[in-house]
Each structure stands twice: as C-alpha cells, then as structure tokens.
Amino acid sequence: MYLYGEKGRGILKKRNLAIGVAAGVAAASVVGASLIIYKKLSKKKKTIDKLDSGTITKVISMNYPTYESLEEVVKESKIAIKGEIVDKFVKEIQVGAYGNGEAISHLYTVSKVKVLKSLKGSLNEEEMVYVKQLGDGSRVIANNFDSEDYFKIGEQYYMFLDSNEKDSEVMPYSCLNPQQGALKIEDNKIIGIDIHTLKRKFYNEVSAEEFEEEVKKYV
Missing domain, CATH: 1.20.5 (Single alpha-helices involved in coiled-coils or other helix-helix interfaces)
Incomplete structure (x- = not known):
C-alpha cells in the first residue's frame, strides 16, 4: 500500500x-x-x-515420646543422674542402617558429663558418661530443639537416660526426650517445670532436694 x-x-x-x-x-x-x-x-x-x-542448615524431623508424669519418666529411664557438663564436641554417629546396608548417620553434639549424684541405675559419683543430642545447633538441628536446649559446659542437669549400651564413649546415651529428659539446675532449683508432669510451668520453682525426694518415690 x-x-x-x-x-x-x-x-x-x-x-x-x-x-x-x-x-x-x-x-x-x-x-x-x-x-x-x-x-x-x-x-x-x-x-x-x-x-x-x-x-x-539441615532440619531433621524426629518423633520423641512424651510422658504424662514424673513417675512415667523415672520408670522409662534406665539411668537417672544429676550431672555437670565438663566437655562437649560434635561428632557424626552411625545409629543404624537401611535395608540395603547403607549406614544411617547423623551429626550429634556429644557432652561429657560428670556424675554428681546417681538417682537410678549403676553409675557412680565422679564417673564420666557421654550423652548425645541430635544436631549441632547450626548446620544440623532437630525439630523441637532450640539452641538453648543444647548442654553448656559448667552447667548442671538432671538427666533421664535411655540406653542399654555398656560404653557410652563408643555409643553415647540419649535423654528420653529433649524437654522432660533433661532438666537444667539453676541456683539449686529447677525453674519453669511442673514437678509432677515435668512439663513447662512458667514462674514455678522446685528445689533440687524436693525434686530428688520425688524421684526416689518411683525408683
């Protein structure tokens, strides 16, 4: 055009x-x-x-058992101690294997714990035991785990452990679960925990002596 x-x-x-x-x-x-x-x-x-x-950061999802009472926690645990963290390190640990034989391994924080008092089991005072917590708090973390839940050197805890292993250095013990299986001791008290259920209870305080007497009822 x-x-x-x-x-x-x-x-x-x-x-x-x-x-x-x-x-x-x-x-x-x-x-x-x-x-x-x-x-x-x-x-x-x-x-x-x-x-x-x-x-x-890799998040590992784990299902932990929960308990309705202190009695359940004591009876389910193989070992119950009052301990102090003297050292800690990160280590990859094989915890099983797939059907094809491939290893199942995870990164763990392993704490060396000095036994201050044995409440249940065969451990003696001054003995050293190793306890593992899943993840390292940065590269690998577990669900239901906060960075504050990892043990710190110099702090004391009541620990309810589940293990049939004879040598905890080769295969570290584990707490029953992250919340009820490890209770931090501050100024000779447990803070923010209901003594009967071991569940969170804000502004509640229980003396170490009172707690130990309660544990003895179920051993």
Whole structure:
C-alpha cells in the first residue's frame, strides 16, 4: 500500500515510529527476561555453593515420646543422674542402617558429663558418661530443639537416660526426650517445670532436694 503527499508521509512516519517503539519494547523485554533468568541462575548457584560449603542448615524431623508424669519418666529411664557438663564436641554417629546396608548417620553434639549424684541405675559419683543430642545447633538441628536446649559446659542437669549400651564413649546415651529428659539446675532449683508432669510451668520453682525426694518415690 502506497501513501502519497504530506499526510501520507506523516502516517508512514507514525507507523515507523510505532514499529520502532514496539521493537524497542520487545528488545527490552528480552533483555529483562534474560536478566531475570540470570539472577535466578545466579541465586541458584549461590545456594548450591552454600550447600557445598556446608552453610545450609539441615532440619531433621524426629518423633520423641512424651510422658504424662514424673513417675512415667523415672520408670522409662534406665539411668537417672544429676550431672555437670565438663566437655562437649560434635561428632557424626552411625545409629543404624537401611535395608540395603547403607549406614544411617547423623551429626550429634556429644557432652561429657560428670556424675554428681546417681538417682537410678549403676553409675557412680565422679564417673564420666557421654550423652548425645541430635544436631549441632547450626548446620544440623532437630525439630523441637532450640539452641538453648543444647548442654553448656559448667552447667548442671538432671538427666533421664535411655540406653542399654555398656560404653557410652563408643555409643553415647540419649535423654528420653529433649524437654522432660533433661532438666537444667539453676541456683539449686529447677525453674519453669511442673514437678509432677515435668512439663513447662512458667514462674514455678522446685528445689533440687524436693525434686530428688520425688524421684526416689518411683525408683
């Protein structure tokens, strides 16, 4: 189609302008899309790099048993002690195997515990025992676990342990569960725990002596 005269040239200019704008928009869209794809790929690469460097946090889901009373906790535990944390380290421990023989291993925080008092079981005072907690609190964490739940050197705890292992250094013992199986002692008291259920009870305090007397009822 041909257009003549000034009017025709004006229309042609407008069409050329429209085509130029459309082409520019299309080119910008392609560039924009390319930038988005590049950013996504770069982000993905950074994530992979982080994963490769071990900075990604892995969450392990575990189902822990819960108990309705102190009596249940005492009776279910093989060992009950008052202990002090003297050392700790992170270690990968094999805890089982899949059907094809592949090892099941997890990262654990292992604490060396000095027995201050034996409430149940065959451990003696001054004896050392090793207790493991799933994860290291940074690279690997377990559900229902807070960083404050990991034992700290110098602190004391009442621990209710479940293990048939003879050597806790080779295979560290485990608490019955993260909340009821390990109770922190502060100023010779247990704070924020109901003595009868071992469940959270804010502003509640129980003296160490009272707690130990209660435990003795069920041993």
